[in-house]
Amino acid sequence: MNINKYPEIVPGRKFLKEFYVGIMLWVVGRALQVAAKVDKEVKAELAKLPNNFTLRMMVAPEKAFPLFFYAKLLPSFVTDIGLLPYGIQMFLHKDKEGNIKYIGADPKGKKADLSVIFTSIEAAWLVLSFQESTATAYMHGRFVVEGDLPHSLTFVRALDIVEVFLLPKIISGLAVKRYPKWSEMSLMRKFWKRIVIYIRAFTIG
Amino acid sequence: MHIPDHYEFLNHSKIISGKCALETIPAELGGYDAQKPLVIALKSVVERGLKKKFIKTFSNSMVVLGGIYDEVREYAGISLAQDAAILFKARGCDSIIALGCGPAVDLAKAVNVLVSEKIDNLSAHYEGAAIKGPLKPLIVVTAGRSNGREAANALVVDNRELVSDFLCPDVFIIDPRMTPGSCGESVAESGATAMAQAFAVLTDRGINPMTAAVAHPAMSYLAEYLAKGVKRPKNRQASVALANASVMASAAYSNSRPGMANLLAGELAEATGISAGRFERIILPSVIAAMLKKKAWIEDDLYLAAAGIDGYAATPAGERTQRGLEVSLNIVGGLKKVLPVSLSEMKVQKHFLEKAAKAAAAKSGKRFTEAECASVLAQAWDAAGKVK
Amino acid sequence: MANEIAIRIKFFSGIDRELKLENYNHEQGLAMNVPAGKRLKWALRTAGMPAFSNHAYFRSGERISTRAKLRNGDEVTCLKPSGGG
Amino acid sequence: MREVIGSNNRILEIDLSTKKFTVSEINKKDRNMYLGGKGMGLKLLYDRMEPGVDPLGEDNMIAFTMGVFMGSGAPCSGRFEAVTKSPLTGIMTCSSCGGPFGMALKTTGWDAMIIRGKASAPVYLAIDSKGVQFKPAKGIWGKDMNQAEAALLKEGAGALVIGQAGENLVRIANIRSGHRFVGRGGMGAVLGSKNVKGIVAKGGEIKIVPAKKEKFKKIVRRFNKYINNNPVTSGTYRSFGTNSATIACNTTGTIPVRNFTGGSHGEVHKISGETMAERFKTKWDTCKPCTIMCGHKGTIAGEERHIPEYETVHLLGSNLEIFDPVAVSDFNELCSKYGMDTISLGGILGWAMEATEKGLIKTSLKFGSTEGVADMIRDIALCRGIGKDLAQGSRLAAKKYGGEDFAMHVKGLELPGYEPRGAVGHGLGYATANRGGCHLSSYVISIEILFNMANPFTPKWKHYMVKFMENLFAAINSLHICQFTAYAVMFEPFLVKVSPFPLLKVLMGNMAPLAMNLMDVSLFPETWHAILGKHYIPYLGMLKFIKAGERVHVLERYMNTREGISKKDDTLPLRLLTEGRKCDAKEHTVPLEKMLKKYYKSRGYDENGIPKKRLLRRLGIKIQ
Amino acid sequence: MLLPSFYDFCCRVKTISGHKALEAIPGLLAGMNARRPLIVTDKGVAAVGLIGIVKKALGSKLKIGAIYDNVPVDSDYKVVDDAAKVYKKKGCDSIISIGGGSVIDTAKGINIVASLGSDTLLDYQGFGAVNRKLNPHVVIPTTAGTGSEMTLVAVIADPDRKIKMLFVSYFILPDIAVLDPRMTKTLPGFLTAATAMDAMTHACEAYFCLEKNPMSDGHAYRAIKLISDNLLKVVKNPGDMKGRLALANASALAGVAFSNSMVGVVHNLGHTIGALCHVPHGNAMSILLPYGMEYNLHKSGDIIGEILLPLGGAEIYASTPKKKRAEKVVELIRKMNQDLHDATGGRHPRFLKEITDRNGKQIVPHSMLPTIADCMMLDGARMSNPEEVLPADAILILEHAWEGTPLNRKKINKGGKKVKY
Incomplete structure (x- = not known):
């Protein structure tokens, strides 16, 4: 029985999907930071989280997702406030005063009170490309929550509202169980907020 | 709803079915603190090119495959198990994945016993020694033809059976990329086996709510998807449904008593060397015809599962047993163009029939006599006027 | 100049008796030194084999003809053609 | 002594249940189409027996048929054929034997004998020209073959007996006449299941005289000249017997070692024909009459014993890694005492040793050691302990205890002593032989290795060689003459003798159909017509002879497909298709799929291996 | 299926x-x-x-x-x-x-x-x-x-x-x-009713919520059938061993169903009320079940309609038209609550206001409803409910549940596509 007829196989990587998930997490992080400032409903929702609270969104086996290749070259001030996407994690920090800041994608030196973990890159791809709504994804076990459950529910609720802001109705209708009616969110408020969030997310934030 | 005086039920395996089911394997292995699985694959599955797809699903996970042992063909023998066990120890694996159904799963269970108990062959267990503790985690990825024994708490290696609750696989992965059948015939045979098992569970006198609950979805998937799956084996939804049906049917069947069709088909398969699925497809219609004549009492679960909720409610209580049997007959009838319809068409030697009838009656625990078995086989011999 | 190569020829099915080889041992056969490049026919003639056309010659599992070139360390089996059971 | 011209054409049909017998005639058309011997036996059973019968049951029939050559004075014509449904494989089996019973029955005036039904108590049959008497066999039931045959021979010239193995329905039991055997397929069990201990024929009541006397004399003289000139039939066979091929096969790695894992072994020369001839001072001990003289006897361990044949030496010797000729001869004697086929027994013991090694069964057998082998042979013959299961043949034993992947059988019949991975054409021969794993059905290894006329590893043209040799040997077994004469008849005609050997090799390797059809085997049909007194047309007669062989082979295949045989059974044990031999670095395996597809097409079978209707009509076989 | x-x-x-x-x-x-x-x-x-x-x-x-x-x-x-x-x-x-x-x-x-x-x-x-x-x-x-x-x-x-x-x-x-x-032979009538209705809720919610799957449906169907056939019989005479065994089986079946197909809004509200007002879990469930179903009627009405077969039996199922079956289910659940209320002599509450602790004090005052509606957001079960539940919707349900009047379905904030399982 010669065993090298059955070689050991080290699985490869799906670069394209990694890159897509990295960018989406970066956009969501930045958008949440801006939305917390701009929209009162999001602010009320995120107010429920305690102060000095870090929240992380990542994809399972942490070691399998190193930072992007150009991450080392970026100067420190870019990585601190996450001007550019450079990793497949998202860190939100609520400091003592209570405002939310996106603090980049590098896990070094950060301790997460609550982490929302996608079970695999494929699952992250399904959720972040809106093939499954957030609720169905949770039911199908696409992502798992580490830390106490109520905080994650508020975070998911905030995420839903931001998605409504960011994406046109066709796409965000897939992600959210119930698309807000006219009464709750006037057309003007939605479009205006969308433009503001986009601009600020990609610039100063 | 009739509940028997005493029953025991165990369905140890977890079923993960649907889109991206394969991607959950790293997480499942993590749940068992395992990092390095050995993959035992069916030769036919590897030749169909599923190996590359299977490896790609592990990308971006910390799981390293300790080797893909693909020497399994139609027969699971102890020599293959010993070779795989050598590979397992050499690579320092800690769990086993069986890629493909039938002999691959039996072999995976045998390797699991050899490795976990640190023994070289199963002679101690053939003499009756029980398996002491839980074995290494075993994940089964369904693909190819199933022999209806995957979810059972038993392994059959070298035609010798070893029964123990620790032998149940831990996880069943049913992924639309793996389940499409290679040809209509293999889908038909697995369908016939699952149908015979689900029928045996739902018409058994000692049926209990748990086995009925597991057999109900199996029978309804067979009713809806068997004909379509046989016509187009590559159709993903039909093949996933049929794979689900065969896993559920074998789980329910391992908790209930074997039916006449299963026993007779097992005996004939052993005598002639042809797979049991083909015989079940022939003998089941005759068993149903015999039951119709005998007006045997059957729980309503059979009709509910076969005809669905609306069909069940529409018929009055008295006719449900009879209608249930007729619907099951039509389900099996769906296989007519793919598998032979009668024993004479398969050229089974006549003297095997008497021996099979005697052996089946002996194993049935007095539920049916040898005369009944012989008459069923006689009817299955030409199977002329029945299933068109 | 012609370097010597050592070969061994094993005779079976009674041929060694015909060649009247003394103290012939079945296991080792007849060791011979043959100049390189020589053919089997030459070696057999020096061993005293008169007519060798209808004998069968084998080298490492394949059957060879009398005109096959000899290589160093060859082991040639020579026997009469035979039918099986 | 009544003189009969040509052939007697009388069939004795015995019904044991009613203890009656009837006499019927072989009709002319059957004689022309099926020649006699194997062909006639199959045709008689095809007309009388319906498929699906239990081989050990009452409705199974066994036919003993004598060919036209028997008693005519033709060379090597002392052989007869037995045909029945084998308990070991469950399909039709024909086995030929060179014992004195054939001559005795023919000279009692019977050309064929069919036995059906089952006797209520053990009997033996005494046959004379008028009919058969059913005599109680209380005295000899339970005795071994030597004593039984001695007792029976008091009442006639030739006798058939079964041993204790046949009585205990051991599925590999055989039938003995003189020191020759109706060996393969477990026919002893069929007689045992009918409670028949033996059959004895008075003999010497008629004398067969060929119709064209002087033409027949000229042909026989030419026949003997061919045999005595051919180096094979007059050289190695005559001096060392069938076991002379051991060394040739060992050097090319085609002998079974350690249950078919290895191809050759260093110590094999200890049990080769030459060493045995020297060591045991062998003398001839052959079928009567025979010109080739391949059977030998010698003094082994102080006794006068028959020297084991090639198959016995390899299946009970190298396959179990036992290289002591005396031990092999002891096992051979045990088999001829209890009445068991040595080839199947070797296959079963090889499986048992590997199964013990792998923990499937508990026995004291071990490769390489003779300890416990003799006791196991007795246990199998008397069905004691695990012997009872091993007695069912390696297929059923493997079904019960497992290890089907190293049970070396095809369709239930254990493989004989040739390792097909060293000669792939021979592997195809095993797969497509009608009675299962049988080497004599096409014996392509002679072309590939022994006469070295084709490359043994390429599947090119091997399907045609197998088909042609199958037809030729089926025809030869219907004349009935010894199969070894074929080498002389094929390679002695003037054209072949003159052409240089390399030309023959190139011709056979690349244009096999042309080479094979050029072979002039007209000597067989000429003798046949000379005996029966028919006019022989030179070339067309030979084609008709080969076509008769094809008809016999296809009839047997058709009868088997009615028992359920199809493409799924035409295969080889898994070991030969997947693993390489230990002695072969390139790990050759048998490319069966390619060869089988071409074989079916050239044979005229459909892709599932069932003879097509067009083929059966062309050969004139009525479809039942 | x-x-x-x-x-x-x-x-x-x-x-x-x-x-x-x-x-x-x-x-x-x-x-x-x-x-x-x-x-x-x-x-x-x-x-x-x-x-x-x-x-x-x-x-x-x-x-x-x-x-x-x-x-x-x-x-x-x-x-x-x-x-x-x-x-x-x-x-x-x-x-x-x-x-x-x-x-x-x-x-x-x-x-x-x-x-x-x-x-x-x-x-x-x-x-x-x-x-x-x-x-x-x-x-x-x-x-x-x-x-x-x-x-x-x-x-x-x-x-x-x-x-x-x-x-x-x-x-x-x-x-x-x-x-x-x-x-369970010695379990008093009202406790049997409460725990059985808890099992019924598990089964019903497992049947129509987002994580619906074939195996859970099989188990849930049989749990509902066993409870609806045996509950009243057992409450009427607690010594009935066959009935007790049936209820024990039903609870196990329901447990299997809901541990694989997460429960929805009824449990969401039930947990919150239980945590805040220490209401026995069984009673909260039996009260809120009809309301939970009514709330989800527009989103998964046909699936809730299928529950009518095990609940009411084949005749009722065949006689009511397809669109009306969901309302019939809610009606039967309310009737069952009413029968249990009478059989246990009033110890089995039908509406929130009827829940009293040992010494008869009402433990769910009307004033508590808004706080319950807000705390409802913290319970995980809300994710698997077919329809979104926000505090505004929760208030609507709790008002009617407190009063005991059926939910008028026009006021429900409908939206979103049909559920894609």
């Missing part, structure tokens, strides 16, 4: 059911080579004398290591650590837990600590902390309703940090669940 695009189902518990089920325990424990079990129970169960029945049934073959019966109503980790010390001191190798949901959860905690060998439960917090096989654990439920013998969750309070710790892992699933009618 619906084939969802993705589902996973796992129930690793071996179920032993029957009138003589207890006698099978020694054999099964021997099968897992366990000889000295520790019996974990609470004062209520011991008082009723069930321990005596179990001991007699186990007979002489099994030596009981020790009996630990001071498990409080809301178990916390101190109790678990204390019992674990007893487990180690007496050298036990397996656990038999006899009692309701809290006893079973405590026993799961004890099994974690005892098998993994540390001394406090806090070491095993968090997801995936328990990833090795634990010692054998046999569960004998004495209430036919919580179904916690089938769940992989253990909820254990932490009094210091005043939070509820959640332990989720396939390894803390018990090995064997024993369903024996003798255990």
Whole structure:
């Protein structure tokens, strides 16, 4: 029985999907930071989280997702406030005063009170490309929550509202169980907020 | 709803079915603190090119495959198990994945016993020694033809059976990329086996709510998807449904008593060397015809599962047993163009029939006599006027 | 100049008796030194084999003809053609 | 002594249940189409027996048929054929034997004998020209073959007996006449299941005289000249017997070692024909009459014993890694005492040793050691302990205890002593032989290795060689003459003798159909017509002879497909298709799929291996 | 039968059911080579004398290591650590837990600590902390309703940090669940009704919520059928052993169903009311079930309609037209609540305002409703409800549930596409 007829196989990587998930997490992080400032409903929702609270969104086996290749070259001030996407994690920090800041994608030196973990890159791809709504994804076990459950529910609720802001109705209708009616969110408020969030997310934030 | 005086039920395996089911394997292995699985694959599955797809699903996970042992063909023998066990120890694996159904799963269970108990062959267990503790985690990825024994708490290696609750696989992965059948015939045979098992569970006198609950979805998937799956084996939804049906049917069947069709088909398969699925497809219609004549009492679960909720409610209580049997007959009838319809068409030697009838009656625990078995086989011999 | 190569020829099915080889041992056969490049026919003639056309010659599992070139360390089996059971 | 011209054409049909017998005639058309011997036996059973019968049951029939050559004075014509449904494989089996019973029955005036039904108590049959008497066999039931045959021979010239193995329905039991055997397929069990201990024929009541006397004399003289000139039939066979091929096969790695894992072994020369001839001072001990003289006897361990044949030496010797000729001869004697086929027994013991090694069964057998082998042979013959299961043949034993992947059988019949991975054409021969794993059905290894006329590893043209040799040997077994004469008849005609050997090799390797059809085997049909007194047309007669062989082979295949045989059974044990031999670095395996597809097409079978209707009509076989 | 695009189902518990089920325990424990079990129970169960029945049934073959019966109503980790010390001191190798949901959860905690060998439960917090096989654990439920013998969750309070710790892992699933009618024979009528309706809620919600899958549907269908056939009979005469066995089976089936197909808005509100006003879980469930169904009617009406077959039987199902079946289900559930209310002489509440504690005081005042609606957002069950539930919707449901009037469905904030399973 010669065993090298059955070689050991080290699985490869799906670069394209990694890159897509990295960018989406970066956009969501930045958008949440801006939305917390701009929209009162999001602010009320995120107010429920305690102060000095870090929240992380990542994809399972942490070691399998190193930072992007150009991450080392970026100067420190870019990585601190996450001007550019450079990793497949998202860190939100609520400091003592209570405002939310996106603090980049590098896990070094950060301790997460609550982490929302996608079970695999494929699952992250399904959720972040809106093939499954957030609720169905949770039911199908696409992502798992580490830390106490109520905080994650508020975070998911905030995420839903931001998605409504960011994406046109066709796409965000897939992600959210119930698309807000006219009464709750006037057309003007939605479009205006969308433009503001986009601009600020990609610039100063 | 009739509940028997005493029953025991165990369905140890977890079923993960649907889109991206394969991607959950790293997480499942993590749940068992395992990092390095050995993959035992069916030769036919590897030749169909599923190996590359299977490896790609592990990308971006910390799981390293300790080797893909693909020497399994139609027969699971102890020599293959010993070779795989050598590979397992050499690579320092800690769990086993069986890629493909039938002999691959039996072999995976045998390797699991050899490795976990640190023994070289199963002679101690053939003499009756029980398996002491839980074995290494075993994940089964369904693909190819199933022999209806995957979810059972038993392994059959070298035609010798070893029964123990620790032998149940831990996880069943049913992924639309793996389940499409290679040809209509293999889908038909697995369908016939699952149908015979689900029928045996739902018409058994000692049926209990748990086995009925597991057999109900199996029978309804067979009713809806068997004909379509046989016509187009590559159709993903039909093949996933049929794979689900065969896993559920074998789980329910391992908790209930074997039916006449299963026993007779097992005996004939052993005598002639042809797979049991083909015989079940022939003998089941005759068993149903015999039951119709005998007006045997059957729980309503059979009709509910076969005809669905609306069909069940529409018929009055008295006719449900009879209608249930007729619907099951039509389900099996769906296989007519793919598998032979009668024993004479398969050229089974006549003297095997008497021996099979005697052996089946002996194993049935007095539920049916040898005369009944012989008459069923006689009817299955030409199977002329029945299933068109 | 012609370097010597050592070969061994094993005779079976009674041929060694015909060649009247003394103290012939079945296991080792007849060791011979043959100049390189020589053919089997030459070696057999020096061993005293008169007519060798209808004998069968084998080298490492394949059957060879009398005109096959000899290589160093060859082991040639020579026997009469035979039918099986 | 009544003189009969040509052939007697009388069939004795015995019904044991009613203890009656009837006499019927072989009709002319059957004689022309099926020649006699194997062909006639199959045709008689095809007309009388319906498929699906239990081989050990009452409705199974066994036919003993004598060919036209028997008693005519033709060379090597002392052989007869037995045909029945084998308990070991469950399909039709024909086995030929060179014992004195054939001559005795023919000279009692019977050309064929069919036995059906089952006797209520053990009997033996005494046959004379008028009919058969059913005599109680209380005295000899339970005795071994030597004593039984001695007792029976008091009442006639030739006798058939079964041993204790046949009585205990051991599925590999055989039938003995003189020191020759109706060996393969477990026919002893069929007689045992009918409670028949033996059959004895008075003999010497008629004398067969060929119709064209002087033409027949000229042909026989030419026949003997061919045999005595051919180096094979007059050289190695005559001096060392069938076991002379051991060394040739060992050097090319085609002998079974350690249950078919290895191809050759260093110590094999200890049990080769030459060493045995020297060591045991062998003398001839052959079928009567025979010109080739391949059977030998010698003094082994102080006794006068028959020297084991090639198959016995390899299946009970190298396959179990036992290289002591005396031990092999002891096992051979045990088999001829209890009445068991040595080839199947070797296959079963090889499986048992590997199964013990792998923990499937508990026995004291071990490769390489003779300890416990003799006791196991007795246990199998008397069905004691695990012997009872091993007695069912390696297929059923493997079904019960497992290890089907190293049970070396095809369709239930254990493989004989040739390792097909060293000669792939021979592997195809095993797969497509009608009675299962049988080497004599096409014996392509002679072309590939022994006469070295084709490359043994390429599947090119091997399907045609197998088909042609199958037809030729089926025809030869219907004349009935010894199969070894074929080498002389094929390679002695003037054209072949003159052409240089390399030309023959190139011709056979690349244009096999042309080479094979050029072979002039007209000597067989000429003798046949000379005996029966028919006019022989030179070339067309030979084609008709080969076509008769094809008809016999296809009839047997058709009868088997009615028992359920199809493409799924035409295969080889898994070991030969997947693993390489230990002695072969390139790990050759048998490319069966390619060869089988071409074989079916050239044979005229459909892709599932069932003879097509067009083929059966062309050969004139009525479809039942 | 619906084939969802993705589902996973796992129930690793071996179920032993029957009138003589207890006698099978020694054999099964021997099968897992366990000889000295520790019996974990609470004062209520011991008082009723069930321990005596179990001991007699186990007979002489099994030596009981020790009996630990001071498990409080809301178990916390101190109790678990204390019992674990007893487990180690007496050298036990397996656990038999006899009692309701809290006893079973405590026993799961004890099994974690005892098998993994540390001394406090806090070491095993968090997801995936328990990833090795634990010692054998046999569960004998004495209430036919919580179904916690089938769940992989253990909820254990932490009094210091005043939070509820959640332990989720396939390894803390018990090995064997024993369903024996003798255990629930002495359960009073109103408690039987409450726990049975809890099981009915588990089954119904498992049937129509987002994580619907074929296996859970099979189990839920049979649970509903068993309860609707047997509940009233058993409440009327508690001694009916066949009925008790049926209810025990129903609760197990419902437990399997809901542990694989997450429950929805009814449990969401039920947990919140239970936490804030200490309402018995069963009563909250039976009151809120009709309202939960009405709330989801527009989104998964046809699936809720299918429940009519096991609930009302084939005749009613065939006679009511397809569109009306969902309302018929809600009507039948309300009728069942009404019958139970009459059968238990008013002890089974029909609306929130009727719930009273032991001494008759109303414990769900109308003023509490807004706070309940807000705290509802913190419970995980809201994710799996087909329709979105926000505090505004919750107020609407709670108002009607408090009053007892059926929900008028026009006011519900409908939206979103049809559910894609």
